[in-house]
Each structure stands twice: as C-alpha cells, then as structure tokens.
Amino acid sequence: MMDYWRDSEELACCSVVPEAPDTATISFVSPTGALFRFEPGQFLTLELPVPGGTVWRTYTISSSPSRPLSVSVTVKAQNGSIGTRWMLDHLRPGMRIRASGPAGVFTLPRAEKKKxxxxxxxxxxxxxxxxxxxxxxxxxxxxxxxxxxxxxxxxxxxxxxxxxxxxxxxxxxxxxxxxxxxxxxxxxxxxxxxxxxxxxxxxxxxxxxxxxxxxxxxxxxxxxxxxxxxxxxxxxxxxxSFAPPVEEPEDFVPDAQAGARITFAASGVEAACTKADTVLAVARSAGIVIPSGCTFGVCGTCKVRKLSGEVHMVHSGGISDEDIDEGYILACCSKPVGDVGIDA
Missing domain, CATH: 3.40.50.80 (Nucleotide-binding domain of ferredoxin-NADP reductase (FNR) module)
Incomplete structure (x- = not known):
C-alpha cells in the first residue's frame, strides 16, 4: 500500500535553487519516503524558526502532483520579509522543518479538459x-x-x-x-x-x-x-488571494459589550472576553500559542478543535466542510457566541 505524506511528519529540505534576485525554489522530501498528494494550485504553511520566535508562512506549491517524490515552493523575499528571508539565508539541504497542509481551493480540476x-x-x-x-x-x-x-x-x-x-x-x-x-x-x-x-x-x-x-x-x-x-x-x-474579506455578513454583528468565556482545555486556562473577540486574539492575550498565518481564514494554519459551545466563524476557504462537521474551527476568524471550550 502506498504511503502519503501527512503533516504530522517533518519535511526534509533536499535542494535550494536560485531563480531570480531574492528568489529561490526550495524542494522537500519526506524523511520516510512517503509520496506527496495535493491538487495543482494548493499551498503549504511552513513553520519557520526565525530569531525571536517561530512564525508561520503560507506558500503556494510550485511543483506538480504528477511528480510526487518531492514537493517544492518558490519563494521571493520582499522588503521587510522575515520568514522568507530566513529561508533564503539559512535553509539548506538536510535541514528539517514542520509544515501543515496542503490546503486551498484555488485549484485546477484534474479531470476537466479546458482551454x-x-x-x-x-x-x-x-x-x-x-x-x-x-x-x-x-x-x-x-x-x-x-x-x-x-x-x-x-x-x-x-x-x-x-x-x-x-x-x-x-x-x-x-x-x-x-x-x-x-x-x-x-x-x-x-x-x-x-x-x-x-x-x-x-x-x-x-x-x-x-x-x-x-x-x-x-x-x-x-x-x-x-x-x-x-x-x-x-x-x-x-x-x-491571501487578502482578507471586505466585511462580515450584514446579518451578524458581534456585540462588543456582551461577555463570553473561552476555556483552553489543554493549557488549563480560562479567559474572559467579549463576543467580538476572536479565539486567536484571546489565546494570545492569555499567553497561549496557536499557530497562525494569514489571520483572516484563508491558510488554515490556526485550525483547532472546538470541544463545547458555539462560535460565529466567517472564513475564506481555509477549512473544509468535513473539518467543520468534525468540530474544528479557525481560531483567527471565530468569535464566541457564549462560553466555548477549545482544545489548545
């Protein structure tokens, strides 16, 4: 039976190829030899150990699922870049990093034949x-x-x-x-x-x-x-697009005056908040680290399991219906309707 890479396993860098100024294609393999399965156009979120603390950055996969032995991202460092700059300056073959994904809905349907x-x-x-x-x-x-x-x-x-x-x-x-x-x-x-x-x-x-x-x-x-x-x-x-949505639906306006409470079960922390606060913001205020990338519901990095209660979530494609049915939410764009329990 063929084994496919899952994001519980690290990625091992196998090559760094310069493409243009401040730009390189960085390829990874699975340390266990697992193959990569994704849709053309999907992305990965990489966990980067930059000085000052870990950051999470989302990159579209530039390789093709038709070549499953490795997976590549092509990255360009902009002015002020932190994560990508670290990758270009420090990431070398043999080094390992953590990643989540693949994810994303900007994909090319495999079966369709169009112009x-x-x-x-x-x-x-x-x-x-x-x-x-x-x-x-x-x-x-x-x-x-x-x-x-x-x-x-x-x-x-x-x-x-x-x-x-x-x-x-x-x-x-x-x-x-x-x-x-x-x-x-x-x-x-x-x-x-x-x-x-x-x-x-x-x-x-x-x-x-x-x-x-x-x-x-x-x-x-x-x-x-x-x-x-x-x-x-x-x-x-x-x-x-990794830009935030223009606005939330007009039929729901979180009450900034109404109180709520979030219990972070794994950390043993309870935090008072309002119904206008996001789960991610409350976690940060309480000193709890939930990995995050885009912060507006696209990349899916901040996916956590909701143990109890209800949230109002307006995402931009960063979580599947199947994950929602299983109780997962995106912390960056979920606001507590009342008392909520989170597995974090």
Whole structure:
C-alpha cells in the first residue's frame, strides 16, 4: 500500500535553487519516503524558526502532483520579509522543518479538459507553474496560454522551466511582459503593463478560456477590471488571494459589550472576553500559542478543535466542510457566541 505524506511528519529540505534576485525554489522530501498528494494550485504553511520566535508562512506549491517524490515552493523575499528571508539565508539541504497542509481551493480540476489562460505577476507565477507542469505531464488535450509579468527580464521566475515545457508542447504558449529592460541586455518581448490590446494579441480567444490569475492585489484587481470591461464571463475567472474579506455578513454583528468565556482545555486556562473577540486574539492575550498565518481564514494554519459551545466563524476557504462537521474551527476568524471550550 502506498504511503502519503501527512503533516504530522517533518519535511526534509533536499535542494535550494536560485531563480531570480531574492528568489529561490526550495524542494522537500519526506524523511520516510512517503509520496506527496495535493491538487495543482494548493499551498503549504511552513513553520519557520526565525530569531525571536517561530512564525508561520503560507506558500503556494510550485511543483506538480504528477511528480510526487518531492514537493517544492518558490519563494521571493520582499522588503521587510522575515520568514522568507530566513529561508533564503539559512535553509539548506538536510535541514528539517514542520509544515501543515496542503490546503486551498484555488485549484485546477484534474479531470476537466479546458482551454486555460494563466495570468501571473512576480512570485504569483507559482500556481501557474504547478498547473502547467500538471497539464504538461498529463500530455493529452493541452491548451494553455501562460502570461507572466515581471519588473524586468532578470526577475522572471522559473523562466527556463516554463520555456522547457513550451518548447516541447506547441499548444503551451508562453508570453512574458516586463516593465523595463535590463541594462546591456536585448529584450524583444512585450514591454509595459498588461492591457486589453496585449491580451488580444496574446490570446485572441480569451473569451473561450478559463482564466486563473495570481499576483499582488492591485494586479489582480486590474486584470478583473480589464476582463469585465471586455465582456468576459467572470464565472470562468479564478484568482488566488491571501487578502482578507471586505466585511462580515450584514446579518451578524458581534456585540462588543456582551461577555463570553473561552476555556483552553489543554493549557488549563480560562479567559474572559467579549463576543467580538476572536479565539486567536484571546489565546494570545492569555499567553497561549496557536499557530497562525494569514489571520483572516484563508491558510488554515490556526485550525483547532472546538470541544463545547458555539462560535460565529466567517472564513475564506481555509477549512473544509468535513473539518467543520468534525468540530474544528479557525481560531483567527471565530468569535464566541457564549462560553466555548477549545482544545489548545
């Protein structure tokens, strides 16, 4: 019987490959030899032992489930980065870290055969890498147009990897768009920012394609606005976002004056709070560490079991219906309706 990796087991780093400035693809294997099972486009949450205390960071898997011997994340350190900076500076082959997942609903259905348009910017190319590799390895009825935007050619992530696939499968079409050229280098591709004219030149049949978009929030908002203006059926549009929801539903407003109490059973701590406080905030105030990542219900890092009582939870896809049925909640976006017991 085939064994699959579970997040109760550590990951062992097996390679660190530079991709662009402050960017690398980091691959992991299971120390026991277990295989990895996930959907193209899902993510992992890594537990990183940075100076000053552990942090949890969420990264989209850039490898494909069709290559299950290892799992990879492609990470880019931004200004002020803590977790990713530590990974680039310190994580080396042989080191082990803990991780949770995989999770996420921004995925490519394995059984469907459609025409796809993948649009990405910067490190947002990672789900496109996983999805394109999956389709490349599947090898039948592939029709993919991949658009990757970067500031300059030297900052294009995983360029050789996607060029390798496009060079061998004619129906994988690849386009790069850069804002500026590198000094003393020739660039003959698109320059500027993705716009309606470029989209028409790149993929004139975009109306027939399923669109997957990932990148900074302003970039994705611009892509959405562009497609809406062009009359695209937005039912075929998908985007990966780690931004918080705009607001909670209008039919529920937590009462900041009403008292509640949370019992953290494993820690033996009871904490008074209000119905407007999240379980995660109360835990932190009580000195109890519940691992967390995004803090608005996307990554699923703060999943804990609710032992008693009721909470109001507004999440953004970070927990499955099956987990909810089994009594789990996301601490970052759950607020006590009354007295609640938590296994933490």
């Amino acid at each position: 796809y348009l993948f649009i990405s910017a910067g490190s947002g190319v990672t789900p496109s890498l996983s999805m394109t590799t999956w389709l490349f390895d599947r090898g039948t009825d592939i029709d993919v147009t991949l658009v990757n935007c970067a500031r300059r050619p030297s900052e294009i992530i995983a360029r050789r990897q996607v060029e390798h696939m496009a060079a061998r499968v004619p129906s994988i079409r690849l386009y790069f768009i850069v804002e500026e050229e590198d000094p003393y280098q020739v660039w003959t591709g698109f320059r500027g920012r993705l716009n309606q004219v470029m989209l028409g030149l790149i993929a004139g049949d975009y109306m027939e394609r399923e669109v997957y978009c990932c990148g900074p929030e302003p970039f994705m908002a611009a892509v959405r606005d562009m497609l809406i203006a062009l009359g695209y059926d937005m039912a075929g549009y998908h985007q990966e």
